[in-house]
Amino acid sequence: MVVRYILKVGGPDTIVCNSTGCLEVFSTPYPRTSWKVPWIHAAFENSAAVASGVDRALRAKGVRDKWNVVAIGGDGGSFDIGFGAISGMLERGHKVLYVCYDNEAYMNTGIQRSGATPKFASTTTTPAGKVIPGKQEFHKPLPFIVAAHGAYVATANVAFPHDFMAKVKKAFAFDGPSYIQVFSPCPTGWRHPTELTIEIAKLAFNTNIFPLFEIENGIFKLNRKPAKQLPVEEYLQRQGRFKHLKEEHFAEIQKHVDAEWQKLLKLDESGLKLF
């Protein structure tokens, strides 16, 4: 879904640099391929660096303006192992759109915790045990870290494709690096029925678990607010990875989400140039 939306905007003149992950694995079983645009995969942690090389090679050939260059990685490849390469790509100002499809764990290797995994989520490396109830840390604020490099940054959600595509369009038009983090539920890893994917993605928005925003020219902007904010339980209770949660856990997550949301509201109102 994520790829289809990117390519709907980018069209055939888009070069995709893919990190190792489920996307690369299921889309290119040699000698077949699902890709109708130029596509390259080298390793797990380096798609931002590969894209940097593509960017400069196209410039050296004098054909840079003809192409959109997109790097795509999962949250493990972006938040953790590929983080340094992304930072380097941003700092050097490559005209590359980096898309992180965020399903909040290492799904391709079997649901291990990543820096994007939310607090208390049960994964295979942070199982809900008798003593420790799942992951113990909140996730890394990657969009803000990226924005501090001066990039165009946006969050998106598979449940809001038009919003996502508008952001992809903006990113391609931006004269510099850009980053979009797309919230993409993984039914296998989150343990919910596949048909609930979009509903869960919508609930993440309506509970303010995953707010939709942009940071453009260093200024933060909330793109939309839920008509009525729902309690986090509505989102959490639909997923197997949170089924061990008790009242106290819901309360802690709610408190954290509310505090974050208040911060974002203030930022949104301030119009402050953050970076």
Next chain:
Amino acid sequence: MVKKVTEASQAVAEAVKLCRPKVIPVYPITPQTHIPERISDFVDNGEFDCEMIYVESEHSAISAAIGSSASGVRTYTATASQGLALMHEILHVVSGMRLPIVMNVANRALSAPINIWNDHQDSMNARDTSWIQLYVESAQEALDTTIMAFRIAEDHDVLLPVMVCLDGFTLSHVYEPVDVPEQKTVDKYLPKFKPAFSLDGKTSTMGPIGYPGDFMGFKKQQHEAMLASLDVIKKANAEFKKVFKRSYGDGLIEPYRLDDAEHVFVGAGTICGTARTVIDKLRNEGHKVGMLKLKAFRPFPEDAIVKACKAAKSIIVFDRSVSFGFKGPIFAEFESAFYEASQKPLLHSFIAGLGGYDVTLDHIEDAFRSAMTADKPISRWLYKE
């Protein structure tokens, strides 16, 4: 031809400029730094039109090189030691994707203990990455071999990356008289880059997943390309001689007073310069001694080696690295090469010059004299405890 006294790193930088790569992603590490510094001088002074990418790690240097080479432009980088080790994962990806990237390695020890001085542990550690490995002895050879490397890598019968290894400090920082060829001469030798495939050409999927049924086919092709490179390296060296009036043995090995030599020194890199002096001295005393300088370690030219050592009663291998728990890596290859050979010289192993430990004339002379009287194989580490 005017020779200028030039630092070997500068000579390499001149070679790179003359080969006109379009993209150079690079990260600094001692003792490789003088190479990218001199290239940056060329670029920033408008003498060399090239996209430099000053990446945040060697891992990204070689990854960006993949993106660039896959986009159909000639691509170069340089590294050493820990940097080469950090690249290690991606070295395999480069050769697996058949990208003809050329890289200089300023050979240096690997930590721990941390040590910035010369040995060959870094490149020997990359032995099985399916990169062609060429070792050089002098600044001139470093320049010439870097030019040859592009031609070898880009040959469509090869399409494998090439590592040109020069000893850190003992060569990289040494000044020698060097003939820097003219651009038009290099252009005559090295044609414009014709990529076998390019990301922005016909729509392509590069770097797919290979299931068990296909994977071995890819690896076999890689192996065959490596073996095919034996002839391509020889041709590149022979053509080089035609154009530049210089060459290095057959491109794979370089003999020195070897024809009738009964005791043969084997080494790679600057150590061979030291050995030449010892060989001349012993020859003056009437001893039949000579040298086989190993220029190509991968592919390993075993047939050429066995043929060249036809008069050898003993072979003295100096390794500047060690395969822990076994032997010197060059020595082990020599044992393997002579296993099926009709002649059976005694093979002696010397582990020498690790982490910048001096390898002296005396070390090599003593090794020769020990070999001349030995009736069984010698195995020795050359250092004082």
